[in-house]
Amino acid sequence: MTIQWFPGHMTRARRQIEEKLRLVDAAIELLDARVPHSSRNPMIGRILRGKPRLVVLNKADLADPRSTERWIAAFRDEGHDCIAVDAAGGRGVKEITARVRELVAPQRERMAARGVVKPRAVRALIVGIPNVGKSTLINRLAGRGAAATGDRPGVTKGQQWIKVGGEMELLDTPGILWPKFEDQAVGMRLAVIGSIREEILNLEEVAFFAVKTLAVKYWDAFAQRFGLEGGPPEDVEDPEQVVDVLERIGRKRGCLISGGRVDLEKASGVLLRDLRAGKLGRITLEEPDDSR
Numbered sequence: 001m002t003i004q005w006f007p008g009h010m011t012r013a014r015r016q017i018e019e020k021l022r023l024v025d026a027a028i029e030l031l032d033a034r035v036p037h038s039s040r041n042p043m044i045g046r047i048l049r050g051k052p053r054l055v056v057l058n059k060a061d062l063a064d065p066r067s068t069e070r071w072i073a074a075f076r077d078e079g080h081d082c083i084a085v086d087a088a089g090g091r092g093v094k095e096i097t098a099r100v101r102e103l104v105a106p107q108r109e110r111m112a113a114r115g116v117v118k119p120r121a122v123r124a125l126i127v128g129i130p131n132v133g134k135s136t137l138i139n140r141l142a143g144r145g146a147a148a149t150g151d152r153p154g155v156t157k158g159q160q161w162i163k164v165g166g167e168m169e170l171l172d173t174p175g176i177l178w179p180k181f182e183d184q185a186v187g188m189r190l191a192v193i194g195s196i197r198e199e200i201l202n203l204e205e206v207a208f209f210a211v212k213t214l215a216v217k218y219w220d221a222f223a224q225r226f227g228l229e230g231g232p233p234e235d236v237e238d239p240e241q242v243v244d245v246l247e248r249i250g251r252k253r254g255c256l257i258s259g260g261r262v263d264l265e266k267a268s269g270v271l272l273r274d275l276r277a278g279k280l281g282r283i284t285l286e287e288p289d290d291s292r
């Protein structure tokens with residue numbers, strides 16, 4: 001994560017995406033299945049305008065499958081086809097091409113009827129915020145031995161098409177979007193999953209947020225992973241009860257400072273590292289019906 005988003009960068013990113021969109025039939029909006037709302041660009045509707053769009057929830061291997069089903073239903077209600085994949089492991093990735101083709105079929109039939117378009121592979125662009133897995137997905141779709149098909153007239157210099165099984169062509173560079181910074185909870189959720197640079201964060205604050213958001217919903221996973229006895233916090237609005245969970249984790253993991261007190265920063269690091277690596281199981285940080 002090296003991108004620092006300032007207004008100028010956002011404008012430039014948006015222009016770059018709009019330029020690429022002119023070359024494609026459809027967009028693949030890539031989101032993180034653990035934070036589908038927080039990993040979404042706030043202006044995505046305006047940026048993609050009417051471009052046919054497939055919403056893809058990536059890293060589904062790390063997300064709670066029940067929540068992922070709810071999110072898929074929510075995006076479909078919103079009018080966008082949506083599927084869940086694991087770009088790193090490959091699960092679900094093959095389905096993307098078929099879905100994109102379905103998405104653009106009506107439009108292409110209309111154009112074919114008017115004699116406008118020659119039959120050709122459908123062209124698509126992947127868009128998403130940093131760290132959602134755009135490069136991983138492009139590599140996965142490209143597959144072994146994939147060759148870029150070379151510069152074409154009308155294609156910005158340097159951009160190439162990657163053939164995906166003869167049925168789809170993908171621009172080899174994704175569109176990079178920014179998250180919704182104005183909302184502090186969005187920033188915190190992105191921090192919990194490790195998609196915001198550590199240096200600009202307070203580790204304890206992020207871990208506190210993680211416990212507050214997840215300890216009740218996923219208490220069994222917390223208790224099992226860290227060997228915690230007793231129940232979840234009764235009231236997560238009470239900061240002392242939230243910190244108490246962190247202290248219990250710290251004590252179990254030997255994160256202590258002089259006097260036998262818990263080193264909260266160390267405990268926070270332990271919790272976040274395990275959470276991000278999926279050691280607590282499959283966890284989703286937000287549900288479609290959360291007020292936001």
Ligand code: GDP
Nearest residue numbers: 058059060086087088130131132133134135136
């Ligand atoms: P980009 O910034 O959007 O291009 O994201 P990358 O493709 O660089 O991926 C960011 C990180 O997420 C890398 O460490 C990937 O290995 C990891 N990653 C990508 N897709 C998946 C996935 O489906 N599951 C898991 N567990 N990790 C993934």
